[in-house]
Amino acid sequence: NAGVTQTPKFRVLKTGQSMTLLCAQDMNHEYMYWYRQDPGMGLRLIHYSVGEGTTAKGEVPDGYNVSRLKKQNFLLGLESAAPSQTSVYFCASRFLPGQVYEQYFGPGTRLTVT
């Protein structure tokens, strides 16, 4: 199993540009999450999904959109990037939270917006 993979690993954007981050998992997990990690702030939840075709807002959803068209993929979109979105983005997945399984994290995407 590849686990949780993220594409791309690094990206530099200019203000106003758009991009999509891809998260893929091959563990048949129901729940998927997008977090951002900034220095001194820990991880903050952007959006999450409890299953194929569903999405929900987390703590810091503004400026981001997500889609979960297939169970194994969770896409995070930035329609008009801003310097405040410079961060490291982590995707995570989980089998079924009701069973209290742990989260599996991807390696992260380091995004810089200039």
Place this chain on the structure above:
Amino acid sequence: SQQGEEDPQALSIQEGENATMNCSYKTSINNLQWYRQNSGRGLVHLILIRSNEREKHSGRLRVTLDTSKKSSSLLITASRAADTASYFCATEGGSYIPTFGRGTSLIVHP
């Protein structure tokens, strides 16, 4: 807003010593988890403790949970240089959406 807050923010010890870090939270939880993050990598799950449990062990790790004080501690015994990493606690209530703290940065000197 972050539910769990780790303390201390940074910890520096010698190899062989024990490392203790704490997590405090504000509202009732169903479970609490500890994760490790090596520099430039994703988080790795270490241990989960449910709200009806008081202590759990996993190898050199010992986690305690005191729901009356809304706090948890992670003890790493006989630390190794390879334990150098950031450690995060994550709390979950009924929604099963984990909320992470800011983390404790541990440096273990060889």
